[in-house]
Amino acid sequence: MSETLHSPETHAEHPGYGTFIKVWVVLLILTGCLVGVSHLGQTAAVWGLLTLTPLKAGLVFYFFMHLKYEGPLFKIVILVTLGTLLIFFALLFSDVAFR
C-alpha cells in the first residue's frame, strides 16, 4: 500500500531552530521581569500580572503553537473563545460591583 498525499501544505515556510530559541529567551526574560515586579509592591505586581502574563501566553500561542503560520480560521476560533471568557469575566464583576 502506498500513500498518495492530498493534503495541501498550509505551512508556507517552516521556521528554523533559531526563531524558537529566540522566543524562548524572550519568555525567560519576561518571567524574570514578572518575578522582579512582583517584589515592587501590590500595584506593580498586579500590573505585571495583567500585562506580562498575557504577553508570555501570546508568544507561546503565536510561535510555539504555530498560530503565526496558520490561516485566519484558527485565530478567529481562539479570539472567540477568549472573547467569551472576557464577557463572562465582565458579567461577573459587573454583578459584584453592584452588590
Next chain:
Amino acid sequence: MTEHVHRDDFGSRLGMWLFLVTEMVLFGGLFIGYSYMRYRYPAEFHHAGGELNATLGIINTLVLLTSSLTVVLAIVAVQRSEKKRAMALLGSTLALGLVFLVIKSFEWAAKFHHGLYPNSPHLATLPPGEQVFYGLYFTMTGLHGLHVIAGLSLLGVMLWWVATDRIRQDRYIHLENSGLYWHLVDVIWIFLLPLFYLAA
C-alpha cells in the same frame, strides 16, 4: 495499484484546536472563580500566597518553558529528517516534564506535612479566605498536574513513533497536535505562577 489514503492535516489541527478551546474554557472558569475570590479576600490571598514556595514555582516555570521549546524544536528536527535529534529533543521534554512533577510532588508533600491538604483539620481552623485560596490552589495545580501526566503519556507515544518511523518528515501531524497540547499545559502554568506563587 495505489490505494488512496485520505489525509487532512489541516482538519486534524483544527480538531485539536477545538479541543484545546474547551480546555481553555475549563481553566478559564477556574481563573474567573479565582479572580472573584481574590477580590473578595485580598488580605487572606496575600497571606496564604506567602506560604507557597515561590522559588519552586519559578523553577517549575523555567522547566516547563524549556520543555515547550524542546517539543517545538523536535518538530523542526522531524521536518528536516533529523531523527536522532528529534528523539533527543523529545526525550528532553519527557525528562523536563518528569522534573516538573517531582518538584510539584515535593512541594505538595511539604504542604501536606504542614497539615495543608484538602479537608484537613488544620485547614478548617484557617480563615475562610485562606481555605478558599488553598482549595483553588489544590484544584488548579492538581488539574494542571493531571494535564502534565496526560501530556507526558502522549509525548512518550510520540517518541516511540518517531523511533519506529511512524512519525517522519512527510507525516508528523500527531507530533504537532501533541505539541499543541503540551504548549497549552505550559500556557496554563504561565498563569498559575503569578496567581498563586507570586500572589504575596
